[in-house]
Amino acid sequence: MRRQIRLIAVCLSLVVTGVPLRADDTAALKAELSALARDARYPEAMVIAQKLADAAKSTNRESKDYAEAVSWLAFLHQVQGEVTASGALFREAYEIYSKILPPDDPDLATSLNNLGFYYCQIGDFRQSEVLYRRSLDIRERVLPKNDPAIADSLNNLAELYKSEERWDEVVPLLNRALEIRTRSLPPNHPIIAGTLQNLAGALETDPSRGSFEEAQKLLEKALEIRRSSQRADHPEIAGTLSKLATNLFNQGKYKQAEKRFREALALRRASQPPHHPDIASTLVGLSLNQIEQGKPEEAEKLLLETLEIRKEVFAPTADQFAESYRYLARAQLHEGRTAEALESIRKGTAIVLARANRREKAVEHLTEHLQILSAADAIKTADHKADFDEGFTIGQNAEQSETARAVAGMAARFATQDERLQKLVSELQTIETTQTVLERHLTDDLAKPPEERETDIRKQLDDYEKKRIEINNEVKSAFPEYFDLVNASSVTMDDAVKFIKGDEALITIVSGADRTYVWALTKQGFAWHEANVSKIWLENAIKTLRATLDTEDLKRNITASSGLFDLGLSYQLYSQLLAPLEPTFSSKAKLIIVPSGPLTSLPFQVLVTKQPKVLRPVLEDLAMYRDTAWIIREHAITVLPSVTSLKALRTLPKFAENRKPMVGFGNPQLGGVKSEAATRGAADRAKNSKSRGLSASMVDKVMDILRRLPDLPGAEQELRTVAKDLGAPETDLHLGAAATKSAVKNADLSKFNVVYFATHGLVADDVPGLSEPALVMTPPDDPTEDDDGLLTASEVSQLNLNADWVVLAACNTAAESKPGARALSGLAKAFFHAGARAILVSHWRVDSEAAATLTTSTFGIRAKDPTLGRSEALREAMLLQITKTPATPAQLWDAYPAFWAPFSVVGDGS
16 A cells, blocks of 8 residues: 655744834844845844844843844744754743743743744644643734734644644634634735645645645645745745645655655755755655655665754654654665664664654554564564564554553552542543643634633633642652553563463454554463554445444345345454464453454454355345354453553452442433334344434434433333342432432442443534533433533543443443544543443444343343353353344344444453
8 A cells, every 4th residue: 555655743833023123223134134034045144143142142131132133043043954952042032031021922922932833843742832822822812813923823733733633623723824814914925825735734634634635736826825925946935845745645646746856855955954854854755755666775865864964953862763764664675675674663663662642653653663573574484472572562552542541540540559649640630631621622712713712711721730730749759650550551472471361362453554463462372463454444344344233224224135244344354353363362262352443443243253154144144143153152352442451450459348239320311202112023123223322313402302312211120130130229220310410420439349321322423512422311400511411421531430340331332532533532431531440332323122131141140150250241141142042033133243242341351
């Protein structure tokens, strides 16, 4: 598969103007300096800036004139690629301005903006965001509504969020910046071109957009504006050409891309210093283009030049070095020099792993490391343990998730027996979660004009940040190991084996752009392999399978000739991913699987281990699902968000004595449609199943939607049955009108081993304004902010649990935190954060009757044999449903995976 160029993100819109010219004897010099800078004649401008700085310093070092001159020097160092030198000067200018200017002065805002730009360049995104926000706050309070400086701040925040891959927050800010600039600047102003370029970058890199053709049009328009308003050899024209070349490369138009890259490179070499980082960026793009055209030797020479340039400009640990080493390794691999490629990629990986921000670019780097390692491993004849361990560790770092961090945080919290510290850590985690939610709200707010905003969000964020720092320092002092526990990103093979039981196999899967990597580890052995399966193929395959599993989709689409669950595709998934490792795991009764990417949204029990007789069954083939070779027939399956989660969960302290067995919430009183007795024709079971979630037709206001949801009387019996098996009194069940959000919040949930919800589950965007997953509770007659009938993921994360198991017997409780995120990032993450050790979640809109059967059977089986683990009990419950002899045609559906396979155990299944 063709690889897209993902160059290091650059934060734009550095601004130095804004200090008024006061001294007549320096006015001419300042005017000349501005003109030279606009025309990119930076060395000449540097001479004048230094003269101004020397003159002002001799008079008064703490003056606006000196601070302005220092800001110019910083800017000129920056645009000439001297990043380190610019940082010290930006700090010096800010320190002067903060002493001599009032706190709401626009020139102080400019200085904050420039210092934020510097921190963005060196990868300190948190500090950069704080400074950008302070600058924007001042500018919006004291400048006219459509002042271009406000657009500068919005643009910088957007580019920062792009660097952090916070895609859904980028475009709204850029659109508002463009609106302001088009109102306040001429249509052919270079700054308009810069905004168009940034919008193009968002369209290209946002996974939910990915529109290269639309981005190309924006870049061509930007190039047209620059060529009409700037001199022919201006370096900003070279920058636009380089971005256009990258766009063409990503479309596979290599000849056109090469022409643009060479044009940009010639302009850069003519107008910028020989060691400018922009030259290195264009060289990287050209080198990747040459690799795709079968010229890796030329690419290697270009990449070696980028390393020489970057050594002059950046610290040895900068992201830019990791990028150069990664692509150098790619060129060497194409030349057949595998050992040298492995040495190069290892240098880059060391930098990537040392950085705090391991997001999408880091994942791409690490999975490319795995590809090179696999190639090296394949040609070795020696013991493969070292290669396995290296790949096993890198794979873990490539797939760090929010849910894994929630598990680590929960385990770290319980690692101390000091209740005061536990409360502090819990409060710290809650603050961090709340900050994330508020930051998203703030970004939405910033995309609006000031008069339409919620005015207190920034103050709330400031207050939370002060509190976070205060608690952070206290925890560091009293519980320093907490941060090591939370930030642990990987464990070695030997360490992982310590936490695997004799009847278990640990399987981890990492999907890269072109290949997928799978490791199997047991007490007795290990193996790994590279599967020729791309992430796009996985996404499409899983989307296809899920389309025939959701009960609402089945009701809409089922006909005599419509396709049912694709057994052939399921078998293909198994044979590509797991079959090569069967010798390592086949004898183990329990599989602990750490999936990644699209694989997090499919329960592994639906994989088929043997070639089916009919690949794509239709309705008349329904009976064959009963005899299918499902993997669940041989193995109980548990899902973990990371390998480190296994260690975290299995080192937790034991529960205290005298805990209560269960608390349950179910069948909220909604005033909904009463269910009718299901008709029992062969197709009618699917058509008349009642799911615990919203159907696509429910699109009214939230409260109206909640009141139109069907009641779930079966959920009450489900909870009573489980409570009886666990020995829990009915007084610990909150049913019907008592199943409120207030009841959840007011209960001391930390006393219960099992916390059980049997209700409707909603996914983000199921109802207007719902931006995260939620569980439906009984809505009050007069909804308030504290109780609106929806227990959202962010509210769940603030609960205080210490639960052995949380059961979410509702629809789609494994769903992502927001559209476009990975599965298990919503309610599952929130309940781990709150204090769950294991969670039962569903992967689609489930049939209410089937959900009740599976859950009650699971707990009934454990009641008869308490030695069974959670995943094994769920496996036996599934098998009971699959293998049950159908008494009627309708009961053939019991063996169809939509009805027996929706639930997965996430966490410790033992």
